[in-house]
Amino acid sequence: MQKKRGRRILKRVLWSLAIVVVLAVGGVVAYTQIGVMAAEPEPLATVRENPAITVTDADEGIVLAPADGGSDVGLVFIPGAKVDPWGYAAILQGLAEDGVTVVITRPWLNLAFFDPRGLDAFTSAAPDIDVWSVGGHSLGGVRACQLAADADALVLFGSYCATDVSDSGLPVLSISGSEDGLSTPEKIADARDLLPADAEMVEIEGASHASFGDYGPQAGDGTPTISTEEMHDEVTRLTDEFLAPLAP
Numbered sequence: 001m002q003k004k005r006g007r008r009i010l011k012r013v014l015w016s017l018a019i020v021v022v023l024a025v026g027g028v029v030a031y032t033q034i035g036v037m038a039a040e041p042e043p044l045a046t047v048r049e050n051p052a053i054t055v056t057d058a059d060e061g062i063v064l065a066p067a068d069g070g071s072d073v074g075l076v077f078i079p080g081a082k083v084d085p086w087g088y089a090a091i092l093q094g095l096a097e098d099g100v101t102v103v104i105t106r107p108w109l110n111l112a113f114f115d116p117r118g119l120d121a122f123t124s125a126a127p128d129i130d131v132w133s134v135g136g137h138s139l140g141g142v143r144a145c146q147l148a149a150d151a152d153a154l155v156l157f158g159s160y161c162a163t164d165v166s167d168s169g170l171p172v173l174s175i176s177g178s179e180d181g182l183s184t185p186e187k188i189a190d191a192r193d194l195l196p197a198d199a200e201m202v203e204i205e206g207a208s209h210a211s212f213g214d215y216g217p218q219a220g221d222g223t224p225t226i227s228t229e230e231m232h233d234e235v236t237r238l239t240d241e242f243l244a245p246l247a248p
Contacts (some may be wrong), residue, residue, distance in 0.1 A: 036082045036110055042124035043090035043214035044226070055089070060091060060125035064096035064105040067175045071101040072247045074129040075155065075239075076122045080138030080213070083111045087215035088137065094236030101126045103142075112143035113137065119150040131246050137212045138183060145194075149151040152246055153197075155239060157212040172199035173242040175235060177207030179222035200242060204234055205210060 043175035047055060047064070056063040062085055065071055077092060079085045085104045092102045121206040123132050134152035136168060141159025148154045150167050154175040155213045165172070172195050174189045185203065192201070203210075206226035210218040212235070214228070224231075 015078055015093050036084060037087065037215040037218065039084045039086035039089070039158045040214045040216060040238040044129055047089040047093050050093055050097070053093055056125075058103075058125050060103055060122045061106055062087065063095055063125050064094055064102040064104070065126070066099050066101070071099050071126070071129060072131060073099070073243050074101040074103065074123060074126055074132045075243070076119060076144075076151075077104045077155075078134075078136030078140030078143050079104065079107060079113050079190075080136070080158075081112070083137070083213060083215050087213040090214045091212065091232050091235055094232060095239055097241075098236070098240050099247075100240070103128055107140070107143075112140045115143070119147045120237055131248060133246065135245060137176065138209065153243065156240065157235070158209050160188050161194040162191070164194045166194055168196060170196060171187060171242070171246070172196055172232055173239065174199060174201050175212075176201075176203045177209065177211055177222075177224070178203055178205050179211075179224055181220050181222040182209040182218070202238055204231070207231055 039116065052067050054065050054067055062066040075095065077088060079088055084108050088104050092104065097101055103125045105122055119134060131152050133155055134147050134151040135141065135155030135157065136159060138159050139159040141156040142162050145152060145161035145163050145165055148168060148170055153171040158180050160178055162221045174195065178185065184237060204226065206224055208224040211224045211226060211231045
């Protein structure tokens, strides 16, 4: 009798644990799918209509490449948490115009930390390119730091490393915003020692966290005082100058 009672109790406990696990997993999945920040239609339209680049919705990600096919350097770019990857196409299209092939990844569950894929899962979109940088915005930049060992350079947009790459010898460009309310100037400074001593640190005056994409305002962010056009031009210029020496 006691054995039967013990089995019933064990079954109840196991069922209770199973229900808790299912609810927890369901809650995480729901969180990652609710409130995803969509790409703004007007900036995205300029990308799709740009005759200087090709836009390919590939398995590896969204590929922006020069229309003339002349590209020697690539950038794998990882979006921020719960941001539509298309929300970065407009700010990155200038790089493609200037000869850089850009692969914007689609993180699993819209969060880069849930995506275990290595860099080669994305560089396979352009197998003819031998020189690859990796970068990202916000949480995407944190993930980019984890993949940096397999790259030739690291680019951070409104982000910082949580892993130590200070002894990697990698060229690093960190672009931040003076009005960033999430990856604040203080947070960028506090994580500075995790980057190589010669990392290029640039703060764009008037840029907020959401200035690094085109997906609308973001909760907790500061108020930008720089125009979208100025922001796009400055990010393109800084990143172009950084990547140019990598070209074979």
